[in-house]
Amino acid sequence: MKKLLVLSTALTSFGLAAQADITVMSWGGSYETSQVEGYNKPYTAATGKNVTMMAVDNPATPIKAMVEAGNVTVDIADVEYADAIRLCDEGLVETIDPAMLPAGADGTPATEDFLPGAITDCAVASIVFSTVFAYDTTKFPEGPKTMADFFDTAKFPGKRGMRKGAKANLEMALMADGVPAADVYATLETPEGVDRAFAKLDTIKGDVIWWEAGAQPPQLLADGEVAMSTAYNGRIFAAAVTEGKPFQVVWDGQVYEYDVFVIPKGAPNLEEAKEWLKFATSTEQLAAQAAWISYGPARKSSAPLVGLFNDGKTEMGPHMPTSPENMTNALPSSFEFWADRDAELTERFNAWLAQ
Structure with a gap:
């Protein structure tokens, strides 16, 4: 709505x-x-x-x-x-x-x-631009360091914000599950790889607040509705630098395009x-x-x-x-993959979300 x-x-x-x-x-x-x-x-x-x-x-x-x-x-x-x-x-x-x-x-x-x-x-x-995840440093002074930490609600409790869609989420889920960035799309090309990504998303599904507009993740963090959220890196930068918000970007597992x-x-x-x-x-x-x-x-x-x-x-x-220091375990988004598979994976994502 x-x-x-x-x-x-x-x-x-x-x-x-x-x-x-x-x-x-x-x-x-x-x-x-x-x-x-x-x-x-x-x-x-x-x-x-x-x-x-x-x-x-x-x-x-x-x-x-x-x-x-x-x-x-x-x-x-x-x-x-x-x-x-x-x-x-x-x-x-x-x-x-x-x-x-x-x-x-x-x-x-x-x-x-x-x-x-x-x-x-x-x-x-x-x-x-890049899809990253960011967290509120007042909630985690030591802070998460990897994409796996984003999915670890036992070690880092709290709600997660994620974009309401398949793109970037499937890639991040696989990287959190141990798939090297270089192998992500080869993995997603297989039915087993897609299943693996959704299985990883299952582990935090009950803790996710879904966002649709780029301005929402900084607001979700600022309002305390989530402890960390995926976001467009520039939106987190703007909130932290221009508004003084205590937000920190984690570059591990970033998906850039x-x-x-x-x-x-x-x-x-x-x-x-x-x-x-x-x-x-x-x-x-x-x-x-x-x-x-x-x-x-x-x-x-x-x-x-x-x-x-x-x-x-x-x-x-x-x-x-x-920036070179931000490119460790970074993933260039595959436009070829998403141009071919977006409709199919979006349909599956929506069905998964409705379950």
């Missing part, structure tokens, strides 16, 4: 949004703030064009619905990589010519400046959408976003420009998913 309410509220607002020069659908919260500060305000200053943001739990869902209904009121959407591949395969988003993207600050062509796989037929990556921009088929302002996309994914703007949230820029030339958080004192490097 909550998701339907969020979508209904967003869709009701589209009539107003359509009057704007461009409308961008994203995920809300501190992530949206980073996009407004890193992209939109500079874009408006440079062009005089207005940008309206729309927030939903997962932009891929309403984008698919709008395109199939022939009533598209959004120009750009920020979606997860596997969703972008699926939307592209289904012909629901525009193809993007990499030649239109600006070169890096040092003149390197975009196709060489973006990280591997960051440009696809229909999408351009902006950030590397790209978030990407797509242009829905039938976007009302197609040419303006392309101009915004070129601007937002330039070297300077991707680095500018990183001053507002701890997600790594998808361009190589942006990395040297990433310095302090907007508080002027917090070094961003150690808080990035791709």
Whole structure:
């Protein structure tokens, strides 16, 4: 019901949004703030064009619905990589010519400046984000250290927060059960591996509070509803650094991936959408976003420009998913796996949840 309410509220607002020069659908919260500060305000200053943001739990869902209904009121959407591949395969988003993207600050062509796989037929990556778990240090002064600890409610008592879905949870469950990161997807390709993941989830199912929007895990932790929660790393960073919350990220078993921009088929302002996309994914703007949230820029030339958080004192490097010290036992999310298996595993997850 909550998701339907969020979508209904967003869709009701589209009539107003359509009057704007461009409308961008994203995920809300501190992530949206980073996009407004890193992209939109500079874009408006440079062009005089207005940008309206729309927030939903997962932009891929309403984008698919709008395109199939022939009533598209959004120009750009920020979606997860596997969703972008699926939307592209289904012909629901525009193809993007990499030649239109600006070169890096040092003149390197975009196709060489973006990280591997960051440009696809229909999408351009902006950030590397990670699903991690975090805990309240007032509850565990010594703290959990591994993904196995997240699943150990005897050693670390308390409720757990987890995203309501199969993706990342199955991978984390296997890593908690002793499967090395390098073997996770080979294991999940087998019926036995999927069974093993769900069996591990069974061990904490009764202690889980399920979340759907990225802003929820920090709030669940702050309200004391959970002792630890999976979360997007940037949301925990924002709560800890900007709000002073006693939250600590555990990087062991992190699942990292790209978030990407797509242009829905039938976007009302197609040419303006392309101009915004070129601007937002330039070297300077991707680095500018990183001053507002701890997600790594998808361009190589942006990395040297990433310095302090907007508080002027917090070094961003150690808080990035791709920081070398955070990459031990880290798992790159397999977009190929999820593009092929998402529907099947989501159906099984929902059936498991209903049991």
